[in-house]
Amino acid sequence: METILEVSNVIKQFGGFTALSDVNLRVLKGERLGLIGPNGSGKTTLINCISGAFTDYQGSIRFDGGDITTLKAHQRTKRGIARSFQIPRPFSSMTVMENLLVPFAFVGGKDGPVQQKEAMDILQGMGLADKAFVQSNQLSQVELRKMELARAMAAKPKLLISDEAMAGLAGTEVDEVLEILFDLNKLGITIIMIEHIMQAVMKFSQRVVCLDAGKIICEGTPETIVKNPEVQRAYLGD
């Protein structure tokens, strides 16, 4: 299988604090990758570097055959990287449909009736179709998270980064979101999932990478990761 994302020797510092030290990561096309690590380990920083929210890091990042190291976030989105946010960031003055029309307009270039139909299809797939014309600041938590994913989908991504999409959700809600992510992967989209809910990570991921204090401490299948003493030490302490 080919590599879709290659993160090489990435170092990110904030003043005197090193958030990521020499991170190397390869993600294969169509893969389901889980990214775990205790709070403060650098997961969101890594995601921010990949998505382009930060562009002042050392090292290089290649995506889908091209070097994206210096590209700004909106340019990376146009190349096919989409992400959802840990705390949902809806365009609160807009309806759900209008939220989706933004990436359609700016990534795809059109926001006419054809795109509105496509948007409805996406919403249908997530169970949000009946909320299409509701203002987004009136959605429930789980609906907001689904809309985050729907909006990311509207950008027609090749790689989707889901940043703790299930944080704070209850049992069945977690399953709903998980099912959506599985469905998206079946469409051929590579997915990186950051999650604290271990069950979900284990169920979903083909491969898991564990981050601690800015370094990758191990990689492997879910089963091997769980048994790894380094990982246990990172989460539970000595």
Add this chain to the structure above:
Amino acid sequence: MFSVDLIFEATLFGILLGCFYAAVSLGLSVAFGLLDVPYVAHPALLILGSYFTFLLCKTGMDPIMCGVLLMPVFYLIGIGFYRFYYETFEKRSTDTGVRGLAFFFGMAFIIEVCLILVFGVDQRTVAASYIGSSLEIGDYRFPYRMLVAFGIALTLTLVLTIYFSKTFTGRAIKAVGQDEGALRLMGANPVKIKQIAFGIATSVNALAGAMLIIVGPVEPAMDRIYIGRTFCVVVLAGLGSMSGTLVAGLVLGITESIVMMTFGASWAPAVSFGLLLLMLGVRPQGLFGR
């Protein structure tokens, strides 16, 4: 022309002025630098403090005394202000940027216009034993009123710096700007902490206002140029840096003093606003900022 003597004198005066500017900006450093509140009404409250001092001075009290007496009053005003700002703007998360800014801008104008309606546009001054005469050392004259302001300013800055680094509440205030979550875990209520911080910021303004009217005459429209001076100091220092405020104040004071001596007093606003723009363009995090 340029004589070393004149530049030296301007620099000395600039040091006194600079310390004064630092003290005047301390409140903003806390409110905007630490708490991230878009407190553009800070200079207006400064002038308000000056006018209250003016009123109290009519009873014969020493202006510094007036300033100190006003501090608890302003503390309460500050707490009220923040409480109101928090309930109305910060809590409801959408679009706070525009509304918060518009709110404080509106307040600044309201304060300025009320002052004009009540006191008129003429300049007001206060009288005290140390206003009017100067200390003479060698060939140089240091107006006493500047020395008094300098002394108060230095004390204020020192007290606040110690407060923020040594006391629990002080350190909590410094922390709340950076990590509310951690503060909550420590059992402290972030909203209460921010309230106290804002109260301190506003009460400092009372004393700073007293200093302002000691240093020179005051008129209602002065809040406009002080937007430049105070924001220049805060941006130059870097958000969140208390000790940086003193250094930044000195930089502004000395620069302004030298420019005014060379080109004339009408260039004063251009100095603070110009430095401000320069910093924003070149190094927005300031000299010491995070």
Add this chain to the structure above:
Amino acid sequence: MKFAFYSSLLLLGLLGLSVMGGVNEYVFFAGFVVLQFVVLATAWNILGGYAGYVNFGVPAFIAVGAYTAVVLFKSISAPLLVQILGGGILAGALGLGVGLLTLKLRGIFFSIATVAVVFILETAVNNWRYVGGATGLQLTRPQDLWFFDSYVRMLFFVMAVLAVISVAIARYVQDSFLGRGLRAVRDSEEAAECSGVPTLKIKLIACTISGALMGIAGAPMPMYLSYIEPSSTFNLSYSIYALGMPIIGGTSHWIGPVIGALLLATLQQIVTVTISNELNVLIVGVLLVLFVVIAPEGILGLIKRWKQSSK
């Protein structure tokens, strides 16, 4: 197309008014100022209402428009339309410049920078002999009245045309891709960037358009007053009006600033003439604070709520 129809009708009506005999000249004096505020409020809203970036330095852009007109008039006897065009272009350039300097930073830094520009430019103009420096410059109006009876009537109509043009531009921005992107930036700049919106470019465009329109509003002023001087041109009160009118009227739609400007500028003409200028600033300030706290969506929002509740 409805818009084009009604605005043409309006312009025709105002044209008729301007050439009619027997109408008190004061109507045109005051009308010019009201229309000027329509342009200013509309211009401010393109950046402030649509994108969420608050410009406190409105007088700087007005002044660039006005002083460019003066320089063009004094140096090459430029006709009014050239003055307006020149003023708009330079003010737009100022908007672009301030944007380039500060739009990568947080919103409040942009706002503070706009105040800084006012004072820096005022200091520069104060020391510029050619345009009269601090004492100002008297100007003689040219005799070119087109077909109007008085110069003021002509200026009134010109300002009416400018008002319609600016509202048309605001309407176009609002309904286009640009408007969608600006709204996304205002709601969540991070999410907008990740949804493919080139946030910096869009903000710069809005900043330039907004600045240019404010310059256009300022350019006819020297001819209107037959005089120009810095302290009234650079008066910071323009800012409270230019931001109060859209916020009170409603920032989400182009008609909000129009409503706000018409109401408040007319009030201003009444209060300033009968009582005092300061009182008018107070009224606008208090209304602004009240609306921002209680009715953040402005008059438009109130109308919307009232319509919904009476269903």
